[in-house]
Amino acid sequence: MDAVNKKLTLHAFLKILTAGDVPVSKAMAVASKIYKEFYTPSALAQLDDAKLNVFGVDDKELRKSVLAAIRKAGYTAKAGASKTEHRLAAAGPSSLKRTTAVHEATTPRKKKRKLDDDLNDQLPLTPPDEASTYGNLDFEEILDEEVLRTKRTTVNRAPLMTAWAMTVAERLGFEREEALSIADSYAPQELNEKGYSIYADFRPDVDGWGKRGEVRCATILSLRKNKPEWADGTAAEDHALCSLGKHRGSALKSQGDSALPSKESNTLTLEEYEATWVGQAEPGLPSPLASVLHYHLVKSISGPPPSSLRNLSELRSGFARVLKCGLASHIEEIADEDDARPGSPAEAIVQLRADDPRAVEFREWMRAWFRRATWSSIKKQDVYSYLHWVFYNKAMPPMEMLSKRRRALLDEAIFFFEKRAGKTVSNDPSIGVQPIRLTIDEVNVNWRPFTWYVMVLTSNWVLKNWLVRSYGVQFGCYNGLDYLVRIPQSWDPDHGRRPIVFLHGLGLGLMQYKLILSDLLKNHLDRPLLVPLQPHVGQNIFHPRFLRPMSRHEMTACLVGLLREFGWAPSSKELDNAFLSDQEPDRKGVVILSHSYGSFVHAWFLKAYPHLAVRSCLVDPVAICCWEGDMCYNFIYKRCSTGMDLLMRYFVGSELGVANTLQRHFDWTSNSLWFEDLPNAHDPDKTLVMLGGKDVILNAERIRRYLASHGVRKGIYFDPEGRHGQPFVGHGHGYDTITKWLQLA
Numbered sequence: 001m002d003a004v005n006k007k008l009t010l011h012a013f014l015k016i017l018t019a020g021d022v023p024v025s026k027a028m029a030v031a032s033k034i035y036k037e038f039y040t041p042s043a044l045a046q047l048d049d050a051k052l053n054v055f056g057v058d059d060k061e062l063r064k065s066v067l068a069a070i071r072k073a074g075y076t077a078k079a080g081a082s083k084t085e086h087r088l089a090a091a092g093p094s095s096l097k098r099t100t101a102v103h104e105a106t107t108p109r110k111k112k113r114k115l116d117d118d119l120n121d122q123l124p125l126t127p128p129d130e131a132s133t134y135g136n137l138d139f140e141e142i143l144d145e146e147v148l149r150t151k152r153t154t155v156n157r158a159p160l161m162t163a164w165a166m167t168v169a170e171r172l173g174f175e176r177e178e179a180l181s182i183a184d185s186y187a188p189q190e191l192n193e194k195g196y197s198i199y200a201d202f203r204p205d206v207d208g209w210g211k212r213g214e215v216r217c218a219t220i221l222s223l224r225k226n227k228p229e230w231a232d233g234t235a236a237e238d239h240a241l242c243s244l245g246k247h248r249g250s251a252l253k254s255q256g257d258s259a260l261p262s263k264e265s266n267t268l269t270l271e272e273y274e275a276t277w278v279g280q281a282e283p284g285l286p287s288p289l290a291s292v293l294h295y296h297l298v299k300s301i302s303g304p305p306p307s308s309l310r311n312l313s314e315l316r317s318g319f320a321r322v323l324k325c326g327l328a329s330h331i332e333e334i335a336d337e338d339d340a341r342p343g344s345p346a347e348a349i350v351q352l353r354a355d356d357p358r359a360v361e362f363r364e365w366m367r368a369w370f371r372r373a374t375w376s377s378i379k380k381q382d383v384y385s386y387l388h389w390v391f392y393n394k395a396m397p398p399m400e401m402l403s404k405r406r407r408a409l410l411d412e413a414i415f416f417f418e419k420r421a422g423k424t425v426s427n428d429p430s431i432g433v434q435p436i437r438l439t440i441d442e443v444n445v446n447w448r449p450f451t452w453y454v455m456v457l458t459s460n461w462v463l464k465n466w467l468v469r470s471y472g473v474q475f476g477c478y479n480g481l482d483y484l485v486r487i488p489q490s491w492d493p494d495h496g497r498r499p500i501v502f503l504h505g506l507g508l509g510l511m512q513y514k515l516i517l518s519d520l521l522k523n524h525l526d527r528p529l530l531v532p533l534q535p536h537v538g539q540n541i542f543h544p545r546f547l548r549p550m551s552r553h554e555m556t557a558c559l560v561g562l563l564r565e566f567g568w569a570p571s572s573k574e575l576d577n578a579f580l581s582d583q584e585p586d587r588k589g590v591v592i593l594s595h596s597y598g599s600f601v602h603a604w605f606l607k608a609y610p611h612l613a614v615r616s617c618l619v620d621p622v623a624i625c626c627w628e629g630d631m632c633y634n635f636i637y638k639r640c641s642t643g644m645d646l647l648m649r650y651f652v653g654s655e656l657g658v659a660n661t662l663q664r665h666f667d668w669t670s671n672s673l674w675f676e677d678l679p680n681a682h683d684p685d686k687t688l689v690m691l692g693g694k695d696v697i698l699n700a701e702r703i704r705r706y707l708a709s710h711g712v713r714k715g716i717y718f719d720p721e722g723r724h725g726q727p728f729v730g731h732g733h734g735y736d737t738i739t740k741w742l743q744l745a
Contacts, residue, residue: 036396
């Protein structure tokens with residue numbers, strides 16, 4: 001290969017930029033955008049300002065610096081001759097010495113040192129794939145307290161201290177692999193301020209190091225501290241390690257904590273910044289300070305997503321379900337909903353013709369993941385980048401830097417991708433199409449004044465106090481999960497009507513659901529109501545977990561634990577006894593009503609505990625068909641075209657907590673709700689899906705067709721003129737449909 005077409009290593013590429021006075025951080029950012037296309041001297045020679053702009057280098061001054069560095073290194077857009085060739089041409093033919101073949105063979109030549117001569121060919125070009133060496137670090141912990149209380153083991157202190165140190169490190173914000181490394185190196189004295197004193201209360205009671213002793217989980221659970229209660233019945237907010245404690249069912253919760261932690265150092269952690277927000281929650285907070293704090297919080301979420309190991313087999317299975325979705329012929333004309341019919345996993349991925357309606361439909365909805373670019377403009381490199389995010393939640397490195405295992409997986413995925421699309425994807429160089437990679441793309445956050453958050457907090461505080469006075473509701477916290485609950489004194493769990501669990505969506509917290517909450521409390525006096533509160537999507541910036549939303553497993557464990565605490569769900573022991581005696585478990589379970597983002601939590605619960613959700617109503621369910629990309633594109637990436645779009649984008653979509661939840665903690669496999677995950681989907685009395693034809697966030701028609709293709713028709717309420725959230729806005733037909741459905745059981 002000639003010199004002008006020889007591939008430059010990434011190290012050499014970065015060296016070109018940094019040698020031209022481009023800062024290292026900016027050089028790496030530029031390389032991530034253009035290196036995969038401009039990695040040879042000839043390609044660099046053709047690089048200009050317009051191409052840099054197309055490939056996402058938006059800063060004009062940075063583009064000038066990059067071009068200056070490339071020109072300084074000698075890569076110019078002139079003829080392909082090198083500097084040496086130009087110099088020889090200028091010397092003229094008379095200055096060139098004639099040599100014989102013998103002279104050339106015997107005369108030693110000065111070997112010019114190349115840029116990559118110092119590289120060791122025996123060493124790998126890329127760092128090893130560490131995840132492949134230690135496998136999956138998901139330990140599948142048991143979270144059921146009733147099961148944990150019966151567990152005990154005999155062990156020495158060393159492994160127990162390491163496990164406890166890892167737990168404390170995770171509570172401090174470290175990811176699991178980081179926490180394991182920290183736990184392996186920390187000495188007990190270094191953990192004294194972060195949980196060692198608790199460890200000393202449950203460690204094996206032995207005389208010397210290395211001796212074994214008994215440890216009981218019941219002892220560890222008994223060390224948790226209840227939160228202090230105020231005079232009015234509310235409990236104070238806790239600090240960074242508050243989630244280690246448990247506040248039992250009837251304890252009431254406050255809106256904030258005025259006590260600030262005192263630190264000798266001027267360096268504040270994220271939790272301390274959040275505590276500062278809480279402590280300064282007064283109208284007199286200086287605007288510059290509020291802006292600085294908001295800027296700090298935005299910067300804290302602008303980096304890569306939390307690095308958690310993902311279950312690759314689950315991701316492959318989920319992607320296969322995406323490809324199989326829609327392969328079955330539509331059966332909307334079948335009259336009997338009880339007829340057996342295959343679900344998505346039963347279909348086989350076959351080579352489709354380009355004009356096959358199923359292939360045309362697949363190409364159309366897949367375009368949403370490429371920001372609605374035309375199919376012909378999507379190149380194979382763009383699809384590789386999208387698939388790498390799907391499986392690894394990371395940016396796509398250059399192809400030659402991929403491990404063999406990853407390259408094989410991506411090649412297999414794109415092979416079936418092309419079969420499903422009915423067309424091969426062009427292998428031409430990318431022309432700048434940017435796939436949606438939700439958790440690694442730049443976070444879209446718009447600044448808002450501090451008084452806005454004070455107003456939201458105040459309005460919700462007023463609403464909560466009104467609910468307490470008017471309907472006797474209580475506010476509590478269970479293992480870090482805040483909730484609202486009202487249990488009628490006359491309600492009998494064995495014979496009474498089943499409790500309602502309402503899962504709210506994005507917005508202003510409870511304030512936007514005042515109408516539905518008051519009606520549920522007023523019209524269902526004979527049954528309990530539970531509302532889990534989600535501060536990360538309710539714009540409660542003063543809450544300790546505002547930027548630390550619960551994961552799927554943590555949320556479902558807290559929710560089912562709370563239901564068992566109230567006696568609404570059978571315990572593990574009751575289920576085991578019923579199974580051993582071949583009897584039906586006690587009459588327990590709940591009715592779940594969810595809206596918008598709440599359907600994600602609804603989906604998590606249905607996947608983990610389908611037997612506890614005896615009835616389900618999903619209003620504007622973004623979890624159904626979220627694998628098609630319309631929801632992500634419409635809510636975050638699409639250019640606003642109406643005033644309502646602009647208001648929704650500013651006040652909800654680009655708010656700090658919402659952006660952090662959707663753009664840094666989005667797990668598409670966990671959030672996807674498939675037909676097979678819906679228990680009793682064909683029974684309209686047990687499953688109801690509410691859709692609006694003019695919903696600007698989700699594609700309601702696509703969801704209706706997806707469910708109808710599986711024989712679901714009577715359980716779908718479709719309002720052609722309905723908009724997102726409209727069933728909760730006023731007493732319309734959609735609202736009446738929900739209230740009547742809830743009255744059935």
